[in-house]
Amino acid sequence: MERYEVNLEQFTGPLDLLLHLIKGKELDIFTISLAQLTDQFTSYLADVNNLNIEVAAEYLLMASYLVEIKTKLLIPKQEVEIEDNYETDLRNELIARLLEYKKIKEVTKYFKEQHEQGRQYLSKPKTIIKGNKVPDEQLPLSPKINVDKLANTFLKMLERINLQRPLQSNIVISEVSPEDMAVKIVQLMGETSKTWLLEELLSHFEPTLQVFVASFIALLDLARSQKIVIEQSDHLEQIYLTFQK
Amino acid sequence: MNNAEKIALLEGLLFLVGDEGIMLDEICEVLELEPQEVTLLLTELEEEYQNNTRRGFIITKFAKKYRLTTKKEYYSFYLKLANNKFESKLSQAALETLAIIAYRGPISKPEIEDLRGVNSDNVIHKLKARELIKEVGKSEIAGKPMNYQVTEEFLKVFKLSSLSELPELQEAKLEDDEELFK
Secondary structure (H helix, E strand, C coil): CCHHHCCHHHCCCHHHHHHHHHHHCCCCCCCCCHHHHHHHHHHHHHHCCCCCHHHHHHHHHHHHHHHHHHHHHHCCCCCCHHHHHHHHHHHHHHHHHHHHHHHHHHHHHHHHHHHHHHCCCCCCCCCCCCCCCCCHHHCCCCCCCCHHHHHHHHHHHHHHHHHHCCCCCCCCCCCCCHHHHHHHHHHHHHCCCCEEEHHHHHCCCCCCHHHHHHHHHHHHHHHHCCCEEEEECCCCCCEEEEECC | CCHHHHHHHHHHHHHHHHHHCECHHHHHHHHCCCHHHHHHHHHHHHHHHHHCCCCCEEEEEECCEEEEEECHHHHHHHHHHCCHHHCCCCCHHHHHHHHHHHHHCCEEHHHHHHHHCCCCHHHHHHHHHCCCEEEEEECCCCCCCEEEEECHHHHHHCCCCCHHHCCCCCCCCCCCCHHHHC
16 A cells, blocks of 8 residues: 555545555455455554644544444344345445446546646637717616606606795704604504505605615514515516505 | 617727626617527627627627636736735635535535545635625425535636536446455
C-alpha cells in the first residue's frame, strides 16, 4: 500500500478514498475483500495527522459504516434470517454508491478537458448600442399593470386629501399611533360582520398621511395576529378586509 | 446588398454581440433574411476564417448561439494580457459536482451530497457564484430543498451546444459481487 505518500486533501471524499484504495490494490470493485478494505481505510485515517474535524466527520462516518458491515460478517452464519437480509442490503448499498460515484469520477476527466479547450476561445463582452429602439412612452410598465387604473387611484386619493384640507389652518401636531388606529379599526369593524373595502374603511378616518401610515401598520399587525383577513383577488384589484370574531 | 456586403454585415453583428452570442433567428431578424440564406452566409464566413490564415477569428457555436471568438492556437499569446492572479481553475470537487448536476439535474443538494459522500455547501456556492449552475424550483423530496441545473454559461465554458452532447456515462458491469465481501 502506498498510503503514506498521499494525504487526505487529495481526495474529494470518503468514496474517492475508497476507490483509490481499491485501485491501489489493482483489483476491481467486485473482487476486493471488504474486511481488508475496512482495515486499510481505518488505518489510513489513523495515519493522517491534523485531521480537520469537519472533513474527518465524513470519513469517520464511512469508516463506522464499513466497520458495521465487517462486524456483521464476523458474526457466525447461523444467524436469524433478518440479519442476513440487512447485511446484504448494506453490501448492495455500498456497491451501488461506489459504482455510481465511479461513473461520475470517470467522466470528470472529460469535463476537465472540455474546460481547458473552451477557455481558449476568447470573445469580448456584448457592445451596448446607445439609441432608442422603442420610444419611452411605448415601453410597457409591466405586462400586468393597468396604468390608467393606477393613475386614477392615485389621483382620487390626492383629490380627497386636497378637498379635506382647510383653506387656512393652524398647525396642530396630533400623534396617532398604530395602536390607537388598531383600536379604532377593531371598534368599527366589530360593529358589523360585513367584508370591508380598504378604501371604505379608510374613509372613516382623517385623511392625513400620518393616519394612513398608522392605519397601514395597524392593519398589518391585525392581520398578523389573525384578527382580520386581508384579501386581494389579483394584482391591483380591490383589497377586502374581514374581521374575525 | 450583394453577398460580400451581407457577409460584412454578419461579421459586424457577430462582433457586436460578443460573448453573449446570437441565435440563428435573431440574425435573420437583424439582417432581414431567411434562415436558409443566413445559414449559407454563416458557413461562408466560417470557411473564410478557417481557411484564411490571415484572419484571427473563428465562429464557434456554443449553446445554439453563434459567437465570434479568437482562434485557440493563439491563446498562449493572448494570455499575456490576462491577470493570472484571478485565473481560478475548477477543483476536482467542483468538476465532480458539475458533472452530477449536468447528468442528473435538476437535482437538490442532499441528493448531490448523497452521491459524493461529502458536504457540498461550499462547492455549490462557488459554482453558483461563477454562474455555472442555477436554482430551478424546489425538489419534491423531504424538506423541499432547492433544485440545481447547469446554465448557458456552463455550456459556453465547456464548449457544448447542448447537454445531449455529453458522453454517455460508462455503466460499470454488475458481475458476481460475492467476492467483495468475503
